[in-house]
């Protein structure tokens with residue numbers, strides 16, 4: 001069934017799975033000084049997907065990427081590409097290309113030579129190489145600068161050359177290690193859109209590394225949130241944002257309110273929670289969890305509104321009001337002293353209804369609570 | 375700049391700055407002249423004088439020394455012929471220096487690469503070990519080499535002992551011996567600039583090349599060598615120049631028969647008692663070095679441009 005998989009590099013639309021990492025462990029160093037950079041990571045990345053590895057500095061994102069690229073090899077576990085175990089293949093035998101964080105463009109070659117390098121190494125004919133280089137230059141809109149040296153172009157241009165160089169050999173998987181982190185805000189936004197366009201046009205699987213949650217949410221088909229060498233949760237941006245399963249995920253992505261509550265009943269992925277205010281609400285459960293006793297639930301600030309005391313699910317004292325133009329943030333203290341933030345979108349000519357020091361009610365949107373797997 | 379320049383304050387300030395510039399340079403220039411140009415000038419002047427009977431020079435202008443660099447006069451019938459002994463020595467010097475440069479490059483490149491790819495803290499130890507031979511006198515190091523390669527030396531004894539050969543292989547007093555000695559002596563001069571260039575090499579470029587389907591050999595040719603080219607140039611120059619003028623190593627390992635330019639020059643100032651000829655030969659050596667350097671640098675540049 002998989003007989004000609006290797007002969008069809010450009011056939012990006014074949015069904016199936018692109019990359020599977022299975023129980024991958026990577027340990028650097030020995031003895032007391034050893035670092036467990038990846039601790040039993042398993043993930044399946046689908047064909048043609050924009051997959052993002054998101055996590056704080058040092059959580060192992062680059063390490064995982066380097067294992068997929070072949071610059072390093074797992075201490076244990078396997079990495080498969082289309083069913084084939086590639087864990088110990090050298091980089092030049094993998095149909096995987098990388099856009100490096102610092103771009104790593106060859107300083108002794110022109111823009112065009114950089115882009116053509118991979119094809120040249122694959123032994124393509126000169127006219128073939130020239131053809132693809134022209135196409136790539138057009139794709140990343142760098143035609144005029146083809147004969148420039150790479151140290152004579154701007155950061156954003158270097159980034160596009162790095163992208164074109166990695167795309168030119170038509171890899172099955174493109175790895176991008178924080179490629180936008182060196183760019184300023186405006187350029188970054190433009191490049192985000194451009195990257196999405198390129199992924200769409202080429203149909204290549206993108207594995208994208210970032211520690212910017214906003215970037216991850218806007219660009220990805222799916223996100224894996226990492227912490228300390230482990231993948232905590234994998235899901236679509238919406239799943240990750242609306243249904244964080246762990247405290248770390250909820251905290252890392254977006255602003256979050258944490259509520260302590262008691263479970264009164266649970267069934268079918270839902271639970272009934274008794275809040276500190278004495279009222280009961282519905283909450284979603286993480287997959288496969290049967291909760292009991294005391295749990296932590298999260299609710300996003302934009303899913304709560306201020307109401308007159310007693311009318312909401314919670315009561316609190318208004319401590320601070322922060323006006324942010326589009327939004328206003330209301331910082332409250334709940335009856336059990338826990339902090340709580342309510343975000344509301346501003347209307348024009350709105351009157352300030354709630355004053356600091358006042359006791360107010362907090363209404364939670366139905367279905368806005370998520371229980372954490374603590 | 376339309377006003378008269380003499381009393382324009384900005385022009386005055388500029389003149390002052392220029393004067394100060396030269397004043398500040400003066401000590402360096404003096405040292406440079408005394409240490410480099412001065413002796414060279416003396417050598418140049420000597421080469422145009424007549425030789426004294428017991429060494430030294432007679433202050434009478436003459437081009438005889440220069441004449442004798444290339445030609446020799448027959449003692450009996452005064453006929454002229456090319457000084458083929460000199461030309462042979464010149465040729466041998468260039469050839470041996472060239473091959474020494476090549477062998478140090480071949481040995482030094484992987485060594486430098488090895489050191490540059492070690493973890494930061496162990497690199498210094500390796501570098502230190504490269505420079506350890508410098509701590510011993512050149513003569514002693516050369517005798518050590520002799521101990522290794524002479525007929526009763528370590529290599530021959532070992533080979534005879536394990537029965538590979540019956541009689542010792544003659545290595546002493548050959549060009550081979552000189553080359554082995556010079557390679558050993560000048561290797562650090564190749565390793566150090568190569569290492570300096572490789573240390574500055576961004577190894578993510580090497581990874582990028584691997585990532586783009588370059589095999590190890592291709593990475594070496596297309597990425598590493600072009601990027602450490604300045605180190606290769608510096609190392610080659612640092613080895614070639616002293617090798618061309620070497621005289622201790624060829625004297626000890628070449629046994630006095632296989633002379634190099636350095637020995638020839640030394641001979642003129644010593645037993646030969648022909649200082650002007652020695653001086654003329656020295657200048658010739660200088661000229662050869664300069665021409666060789668020019669050709670080399672030109673070639674390297676042209677190659678670099680072809681790569682672009």
Ligand SMILES: Nc1ncnc2c1ncn2[C@@H]1O[C@H](COP(=O)(O)OP(=O)(O)OP(=O)(O)O)[C@@H](O)[C@H]1O
Nearest residue numbers: 028029035037056057058059060061062063064211
């Ligand atoms: N070659 C190495 N030798 C030793 N430790 C390493 C090595 N490479 C990475 N580590 C360690 O492994 C852990 C994960 O590193 P990694 O570079 O994957 O983090 P990251 O998620 O990419 O972080 P960042 O966002 O800062 O790039 C870190 O603790 C790091 O110090």
Ligand SMILES: [Mg+2]
Nearest residue numbers: 061062063177
């Ligand atoms: Mg990283």
